[in-house]
Amino acid sequence: MDTFVQQIINGLTLGSIYALVALGYTMVYGILGLINFAHGEVVMIGALTALAVIKPLAGAGLPWPLAVLAGVAAAIAACMALGFVIERVAYRPLRNAPRLAPLITAIGVSMVLQQLAMIIWGRNYHSFPQLLPATPRAIGGAQITDLQIMIVAVAILMMAGLALLVNRTRLGRAMRATAENPQIAGLMGVDANHIVSLTFVIGSALAAVAGVMVSANYGIAHYNMGFILGLKAFTAAVLGGIGNLTGAMLGGILLGLIEALGAGYIGDLTGGFLGSDYQDVFAFFVLIVVLIFRPSGLMGEKVSERA
Amino acid sequence: MKAKVKAWQGVALIAAVLAVLPFAVGLGMGNAWVRVLDFALLYIMLALGLNIVVGFAGLLDLGYIAFYAIGAYLYALLSSPHFGLHWPAWAVLPLGAAVAGLFGVLLGAPTLRLRGDYLAIVTLGFGEIIRIFLNNLNSPVNITNGPQGIARIDPISVFGVPLSRPLDVLGVSLPGVYLYYYLFALVALGIIFVTMRLEDSRIGRAWVAIREDEIAAKACGINTRNVKLLAFAMGASFGGVAGGLFAGFQEFVSPESFSLMESVMVLCMVVLGGMGHVPGVVLGGLLLAVLPEALRQGAGPVQLALFGRVLLDPESLRILLFGLALILVMQYRPAGLWPSATRRREFSENPPEPGR
Amino acid sequence: MSALLEAIGIGKRFGGVEALKDVSLSIAQGEIYGLIGPNGAGKTTFFNVLTGLYAADSGHFSFAGKPLDVSAPHLVAAAGIARTFQNIRLFANMSALENVMVGRHLRTRAGVIGAVLRNEATRREEAAIERRALELLHYVGIGSRGNDLARHLSYGDQRRLEIARALATEPRLLALDEPAAGMNGTETGALRQLIGGLRDDGLTVLLIEHDVKLVMGLCDRVAVLDYGEKIIEDVPARVRRDPKVIEAYLGGAIA
Numbered sequence: 001m002d003t004f005v006q007q008i009i010n011g012l013t014l015g016s017i018y019a020l021v022a023l024g025y026t027m028v029y030g031i032l033g034l035i036n037f038a039h040g041e042v043v044m045i046g047a048l049t050a051l052a053v054i055k056p057l058a059g060a061g062l063p064w065p066l067a068v069l070a071g072v073a074a075a076i077a078a079c080m081a082l083g084f085v086i087e088r089v090a091y092r093p094l095r096n097a098p099r100l101a102p103l104i105t106a107i108g109v110s111m112v113l114q115q116l117a118m119i120i121w122g123r124n125y126h127s128f129p130q131l132l133p134a135t136p137r138a139i140g141g142a143q144i145t146d147l148q149i150m151i152v153a154v155a156i157l158m159m160a161g162l163a164l165l166v167n168r169t170r171l172g173r174a175m176r177a178t179a180e181n182p183q184i185a186g187l188m189g190v191d192a193n194h195i196v197s198l199t200f201v202i203g204s205a206l207a208a209v210a211g212v213m214v215s216a217n218y219g220i221a222h223y224n225m226g227f228i229l230g231l232k233a234f235t236a237a238v239l240g241g242i243g244n245l246t247g248a249m250l251g252g253i254l255l256g257l258i259e260a261l262g263a264g265y266i267g268d269l270t271g272g273f274l275g276s277d278y279q280d281v282f283a284f285f286v287l288i289v290v291l292i293f294r295p296s297g298l299m300g301e302k303v304s305e306r307a
Numbered sequence: 308m309k310a311k312v313k314a315w316q317g318v319a320l321i322a323a324v325l326a327v328l329p330f331a332v333g334l335g336m337g338n339a340w341v342r343v344l345d346f347a348l349l350y351i352m353l354a355l356g357l358n359i360v361v362g363f364a365g366l367l368d369l370g371y372i373a374f375y376a377i378g379a380y381l382y383a384l385l386s387s388p389h390f391g392l393h394w395p396a397w398a399v400l401p402l403g404a405a406v407a408g409l410f411g412v413l414l415g416a417p418t419l420r421l422r423g424d425y426l427a428i429v430t431l432g433f434g435e436i437i438r439i440f441l442n443n444l445n446s447p448v449n450i451t452n453g454p455q456g457i458a459r460i461d462p463i464s465v466f467g468v469p470l471s472r473p474l475d476v477l478g479v480s481l482p483g484v485y486l487y488y489y490l491f492a493l494v495a496l497g498i499i500f501v502t503m504r505l506e507d508s509r510i511g512r513a514w515v516a517i518r519e520d521e522i523a524a525k526a527c528g529i530n531t532r533n534v535k536l537l538a539f540a541m542g543a544s545f546g547g548v549a550g551g552l553f554a555g556f557q558e559f560v561s562p563e564s565f566s567l568m569e570s571v572m573v574l575c576m577v578v579l580g581g582m583g584h585v586p587g588v589v590l591g592g593l594l595l596a597v598l599p600e601a602l603r604q605g606a607g608p609v610q611l612a613l614f615g616r617v618l619l620d621p622e623s624l625r626i627l628l629f630g631l632a633l634i635l636v637m638q639y640r641p642a643g644l645w646p647s648a649t650r651r652r653e654f655s656e657n658p659p660e661p662g663r
Numbered sequence: 664m665s666a667l668l669e670a671i672g673i674g675k676r677f678g679g680v681e682a683l684k685d686v687s688l689s690i691a692q693g694e695i696y697g698l699i700g701p702n703g704a705g706k707t708t709f710f711n712v713l714t715g716l717y718a719a720d721s722g723h724f725s726f727a728g729k730p731l732d733v734s735a736p737h738l739v740a741a742a743g744i745a746r747t748f749q750n751i752r753l754f755a756n757m758s759a760l761e762n763v764m765v766g767r768h769l770r771t772r773a774g775v776i777g778a779v780l781r782n783e784a785t786r787r788e789e790a791a792i793e794r795r796a797l798e799l800l801h802y803v804g805i806g807s808r809g810n811d812l813a814r815h816l817s818y819g820d821q822r823r824l825e826i827a828r829a830l831a832t833e834p835r836l837l838a839l840d841e842p843a844a845g846m847n848g849t850e851t852g853a854l855r856q857l858i859g860g861l862r863d864d865g866l867t868v869l870l871i872e873h874d875v876k877l878v879m880g881l882c883d884r885v886a887v888l889d890y891g892e893k894i895i896e897d898v899p900a901r902v903r904r905d906p907k908v909i910e911a912y913l914g915g916a917i918a
Binding site: 114291 | 361369417418421424425427428429432435436440443571574618624629631632633637638641
Binding site for chain 2: 754
């Protein structure tokens with residue numbers, strides 16, 4: 001029972017991070033029909049940028065909430081700029097190219113970003129400073145740390161903010177219209193290019209926050225952390241129904257839970273044959289199963305080739 | 308009749324160049340470069356296999372290296388002290404092709420009805436799953452020996468002559484890298500032959516038709532699922548053969564050799580060379596296999612001379628350059644460095660949107 | 664005349680919209696059968712159900728006296744029904760000749776082994792494919808364009824090429840989805856001749872068309888769909904005067 005509650009807590013924490021990253025995938029997919037493979041690398045850049053700001057500031061004696069706020073702000077700014085540039089330089093010229101072209105470009109962007117980060121930050125793992133008291137609180141036989149509470153709370157806030165932006169503002173309406181039908185939205189005076197840029201920028205801001213969360217959660221950041229994280233977040237987006245914002249949030253949480261519970265119980269399930277080393281397999285397994293049996297995801301529309 | 312004579316002249320010329328090449332390279336630049344050639348030939352086989360899937364049938368496979376891994380591990384398990392099995396290469400290599408092909412079908416059967424970009428992700432996941440299993444299947448039953456990999460694999464023997472040891476031919480002692488070169492060149496030529504024959508056939512036309520318009524292909528009576536599966540299986544089997552050759556050549560395999568980056572590298576070869584165009588793909592494989600070696604030898608000294616220290620190790624430089632190359636090629640030369648005539652037209656007539 | 668194709672009680676819904684309601688019709692061997700109706704009446708939906716692109720919610724087909732399996736497009740093609748598309752779907756970057764050669768896929772056998780060995784049988788088959796494809800290009804009147812990429816053909820020629828490709832599958836029923844759409848008067852006239860010629864050569868044709876004049880002039884029988892329901896099936900002369908049809912078209916459009 002303890003393991004169960006504990007894994008639920010871990011899963012929720014992980015899941016809210018996945019959800020933030022998944023939103024970036026799903027927003028871009030909803031508008032451009034493009035899988036932005038490089039999105040995971042934006043998360044990584046966010047984490048490392050934040051760290052580069054937090055460490056010296058905290059070292060100089062600034063109280064940690066201020067240092068973290070400054071770090072997050074720097075990460076958000078850097079990632080927004082990065083998202084804007086990626087779309088402008090790599091994807092926009094390919095808007096009408098054959099479908100494989102932007103996908104292949106995305107892989108290239110991902111490679112370049114990873115290596116650039118390695119040049120800037122080196123190959124080493126960077127430890128994320130312990131900012132919140134590590135003493136856990138006990139709930140129902142399991143433990144939860146302040147950091148975990150913080151991560152879930154901030155994620156919920158961010159998602160609520162995005163929901164408000166998309167559903168309640170003029171800008172959000174323009175985004176939804178463009179996702180529905182770019183031509184018609186264009187005729188109605190929506191500047192599609194502007195909306196696409198904005199989508200990348202907003203998604204990247206969420207990615208920056210997620211990057212800080214993920215490195216705080218695991219206590220490390222690394223130039224290589226983005227790809228697998230991105231892949232899992234993409235899985236979450238597909239699980240929820242790609243192109244659907246609520247779906248991405250739901251998919252993220254669900255995937256976090258599946259992974260945490262799977263890792264906790266895989267040994268028992270397979271009679272000790274498979275260990276928790278296989279944690280990463282779960283995401284891919286879920287992805288494959290969802291795509292085969294319900295490619296539209298939990299909340300998405302039909303996306304088969306026929307439609 | 309004249310055309311036929313000309314074709315044979317061409318074949319004779321290529322054969323002569325291929326026969327002399329290792330000597331020219333070995334004497335001019337050292338036997339380490341002959342080894343690079345050997346690897347280039349393996350990569351060419353992989354690139355040709357992936358080209359069937361990506362170039363002909365238009366299906367983006369990002370986990371292709373898994374089939375290479377399957378071929379390599381099959382060879383390692385069946386011809387090494389690990390299980391005490393020492394099957395001969397002539398039996399293991401075709402088996403590797405068949406098993407890899409079977410895996411191709413197993414992966415393709417449920418996933419091929421997905422949209423192209425979804426397929427890319429699923430195949431990527433499949434590649435990672437295979438690698439994770441190779442990494443962890445050392446307990447509780449030791450099948451793959453985990454991250455340490457499998458060592459002391461039997462070298463490939465042809466007619467009882469192991470290719471790992473120097474062989475005296477007419478008084479000249481040929482080192483193993485030369486012998487493997489000739490074997491690999493033969494297999495690569497075989498694969499090129501098969502690919503070109505397939506391209507110009509009923510099956511090849513069906514593949515291209517699917518790439519061009521899947522619904523129209525269905526309406527023409529093509530069982531697109533089966534034909535796509537066939538592309539998957541053919542591509543995978545080439546990967547399986549190359550994997551077996553790799554294991555026998557290296558006499559060692561470990562999961563590290565089959566990372567996602569390797570899949571991406573093979574994709575780069577196909578894309579940069581020219582999707583769907585066999586000579587282009589061969590060129591891409593050759594260039595991208597030789598370039599990293601040149602970087603390894605050249606990048607350090609150049610950086611030292613320019614900046615006074617080595618900023619970038621060759622491995623990172625390689626990935627950085629290939630990433631940039633993918634982006635630039637897609638923008639400025641999307642049909643690749645050496646595209647087929649048709650593909651070139653196809654891409655050049657899709658001008659980018661003017662409003663930028 | 665015996666029925667070649669019979670559709671019995673075909674129904675199809677998209678969400679809340681009933682695109683086809685209990686549509687039954689019967690196409691006789693050797694006739695040109697027109698299917699008309701206002702925009703959104705369900706004509707193309709019927710086509711897509713018949714050719715296996717959509718799954719019907721109810722009803723079934725029988726073709727040449729046998730039940731027709733419409734669960735996959737290639738099965739429909741194999742049974743002997745070929746189609747063209749309203750928004751032309753060619754293999755744009757293959758030559759015109761290759762497009763038609765793809766159409767021969769269904770009626771030829773060579774597999775991987777044949778392709779690689781290129782044995783006597785494969786070579787003979789390949790030559791026959793090419794010969795037949797060339798014949799069909801000539802038949803539809805674009806015999807000289809064989810080496811041009813499909814995308815480089817004029818609009819009218821693309822329509823012809825699509826018909827040639829469909830004919831290459833050796834259909835008993837040819838289903839044409841708005842073949843005259845976007846054509847000018849001259850092109851339409853030539854198309855009328857081509858379709859008439861197909862019937863004279865023994866083919867049965869199912870024609871969906873917006874161009875009512877073309878349908879009335881060419882078809883042996885016509886069915887009218889309105890809001891997913893068949894409101895009449897008769898010879899053109901009677902369809903033209905039917906009050907329900909006139910109402911469906913808001914009076915004017917019937918020539």
